[in-house]
Amino acid sequence: MHASKGDRLVVHGRTVGHKDHSVEIVEVLGEHGDPPYRVRSEDGHETIMSPGPDSVVQHIKSGKRSPQ
Helix, strand or coil, X not given: CCCCCCCEEEECCCCCCCCCEEEEXXXXXXXXXXXXXXXXXXXXXXXXXXXXCCEEEEEEECCEEEEC
C-alpha cells in the first residue's frame, strides 16, 4: 500500500451494520509512501494508522479521486 499526503484512506466495515470509514492522509511516516500514516477524520481528530487488509487508498490526482 502506497499513499501520498492528501490521499484518502478508506477502512471498510468488517461486520454487518458497520459502514466504511474514510480519513484524509495528512502525513506519510513510512518510506516511499508506505505506512504508517498520520490521518485526520472529518471531526478533526488525528491519529497514526498502519492500515490492514480491509483498507484501500483513494489517490488524489488533479482534484479527482481514483481507487487503487
